[in-house]
Amino acid sequence: MTTRRHVLGFAAAFLLGMGSVASTAQAQSKDLVIFAAASLKNALDEAAAGWVKESGKPAPKISYAASNALAKQLEQGAPADIFMSADLDWMDYAASKSLIKPDTRVSLLANRIALVAAKDSTAKVDLKSGVDLAAILGSGRLAMGNVDSVPAGKYGKAALEKLGGWDKVKDKVAQADNVRAALLLVSRGEAPLGIVYTTDAAADPQVKVVATFPEDSHPPIIYPVAVTKDSANPDAQAFLTYLRGPAAKGAFEKQGFTVLNKAASSS
Template sequence: MKRRDILAFISVAIASWFLAIGLPLVTPEPVAAQSNVNLLVSAAASLKDALEEIKPLYQQSKANVNISYNFGASGALQQQIEQGAPADIFISAAKRQVDALEQKQLLVPGTRSILAKNRLVLVVPKNVSGVTSFYNLKDEKIKRIAIGEPRSVPAGQYAEQVLQKLKLLPQIKPKLVYANNVRQVLASVESGNADAGLVYVTDAKISDKVKVVVAADEKYHSAIIYPLAVVKSSKNIDAAKEFAQYLATSSQVKAVLKKYGFIVS
């Protein structure tokens, strides 16, 4: 018997033995290419520029991960998640919104961390002079003061706390105009639709149309922190955990955040 015939006979015999004892024949399959993963990050509007810059940095090593962002007021994003809107990761501009989702068991346990911190500042249009402190907000020439809507915008909550502590709120309340997120506050001051506004220092830093008058004393408001966590309803929890870990620990991320004026540890 030729060697080729012997090998064929042995192969048939082995196959017959597998079938006789009830074991399935396993034929090797080519290894499938890593499939693409889509992640949606719901994040506070003040993080927009930094997160857009971080995205391609992450994709250099994770080319199969497609990252999309949903930017808005933290309170509005919280409500969207509570109502079942898709999101893989949530990054708020305040502790309160993440606490609420955690209490409702809508976040993956053990995935919460702090991304960064920020400062609140008073800004005016670049060509305005004579405004040197919060107390100038009482001046007659300051007719409209933009802040975030306190019920849904953390920057608005911080602004209201500062104005209350300085005992200015009752006097200037008629001048207040409310925006749906902190970037709208910035846009109102840039355009001159508001004579002053309270935004984060990171927002003021990206604009050449406003100038910072003064930073609010941190003892006058709650700590401005950006907590993040993975959303329990995510269809890609492992990939979301990996990106959340990168955001919380990467030196690349910290460098970008610092560049935009965020405070990182």
């Protein structure tokens, strides 16, 4: 009898717990969830704060990571209402997997990549044809996002290949999971040089730009944004509209982004 009572008590507690979990999940589903490239953090945090103030809506839940990681999470069923990528390739990937609403896709921002060093570094680099970063690094390493998947890493590798400097330095690269992680390696003094977006460099007072890569040395750095296919949150389109407006433009330009705000199909 005691055992039966315990079983019934456990079952009741379990069902009550499940009800609580369901209620929590239902409440969380009302949150506006955004998957955004790590390099957007400072600018998007400011833009989101402005949207909250203007709309009176709850603050969106923003998950920052490398664009490739976020696209894969979406593919695996992670719930999000908006996807903001740091390159066209990963937004194209999301589109090819029917993970976004194509008619909401916009090419919102442009960026640049730069070579950075610690703020007290005396390194001098001319990013021209034949540049030899390995000689400048000595025993140190070049911090970059993963060159096969992270957009900033892909842009950096493409630029060095175009300048004829990749083969000389490829064995000295410290690859990070995202561009902010690469920035941190330089900021902490764990790598003497790194390749990041100019906007990342502006966000960290512990680093400085040593040189900016020529724009024609790599594909254009475009940040597309779109509402995800499964989003049923009415605030998703409202927030996207806000990002395309003058208030958000100020937040992005403050961090060094160029605002494009152009509707775009797959590249």
